[in-house]
Amino acid sequence: MGRSLLKYLIAFTFFSFSGIVILDYFILPNYVGYNNEHYLPDVRGEYLEKATYQLRSLRFNTKPILIPYSESHTPGTVIKMFPRAFTKVKEGRTIDLTIAGKDEDIEIPDISNLSLRNAKLTLTKLGLGIDTIIYEYDNVISDGYISFQLPRKGQTVKSSTNMTLGVSRGAPPDYYIIPDIVNYSLTRARKSIINEGLRVGEITYEFQPDLVPNTVIEQNMTAGMRVSFPASINLLISTDKQEN
Template identity: 30%
Template sequence: MKNKIINFIITFFLISVFIFIFFDKFAMPIYIRKGNTDRLINVRGKILERAISELKVSGFNGVVFDTVFTSELLPQTIIDQYPPSGQKVKKGRTVRLKISRPEKMVNVPSLVGKSRRSAEIAIQQLGLELDTVYIEFNPDYPRGTVAWQFPKSGDKIKKGRGLQITVSQGLPPDFYQVPQLFGLSLNSAKDKLSLSRLKLGKITYQQNEDLVPYTILDQSISPGTVLNKTTQINLIVSVLNLQDIFDSIQNQK
């Protein structure tokens, strides 16, 4: 019984060795075509056209499978390859190449007059960044809106670059600028004076049949004048008939 076990073990061992030698020396070389392999050349750092040509001469095929946008390398420079150089591979194998592309240029959007949030969204949608935000008083732009930008609208810059903007804080505390009131209705003029933190002064009526009643004909301080304190602005207003104004005043007494 013991001899049978020993014979079985020896037989099993010999068969296993035979199978291993057969696959190692005959079956596997045929399967992987061992006699038709070569070490892969290194094409990193070369221009795509030259890299593909050298691969073809060496018996391989090159194909672009990925790109990287960069300004640090010449366009179509090979950044990486797979399989890597030096690896033993079959002839005719396709080598995947990663190449460089020029960075994309985008038009700078117009941001002046937009809210800060709207400006940020417009910048992000184009793949740009908000680099610096300045805050300052500016009487020409409402509080919270963009009053200045750099680069300016329409310029072309590389994708991923940053922009600078200035966000208005509105009117300074001691800044009062007289608005243009000529041609406005009396009610509109009152609203505009209120927004400018100025006061309505004396109203003088002047008969004028060519204009809509209660249209502003003149103002006591020229539009655009900057004052350092709140001031009354006197107005001249049109009416169709001065008698109507006189009667209205008499009725109020």
């Protein structure tokens, strides 16, 4: 009986060990896909065709996402990828590839009377950028909508072109208040004047080595004063360059 029990224990141990090996090395890997995973190669900087070939050779799918042209990227090359390079990914996964767009001829669309948000979406889809946004009062165009655009509709430009947009602030107020912009930088002063619905007037420079260059020293209209029209404010600006 002792020998039978020993044989039984040996057989039980053998089959248990064999079962664990089969489960660990054959069944589980096929079930969870361990043997079907690969580390993603880094295809950033490659042209779309080559990147697609490399990924599909590892049985990945690809999804190109085209973005507008930029001088900092070569058109047609991969800028980003998701999941990221060197990530372990299962076969059959779709890899998103962000591709730099080409500098193409674009006909400027008519975005007048669009909201600023919709205008931005329209321009972005065409690869056009926005350089400057000017807010101004308008008796006709509703608040937050495009009042003018440069270049104008119908003109043909490159897709990398930046546009200037005018955005309505609605009907003008009964009066305008002159802002206090002394000691502002010139850039900040311009924005403050425009935001009040006023205009930037004549800009003159004065040598002031003790001040930060492009600082507002004086303004020709008194801060806090009310005016009934969009007046122009003249500015005296500091410079560290002395005239010869």
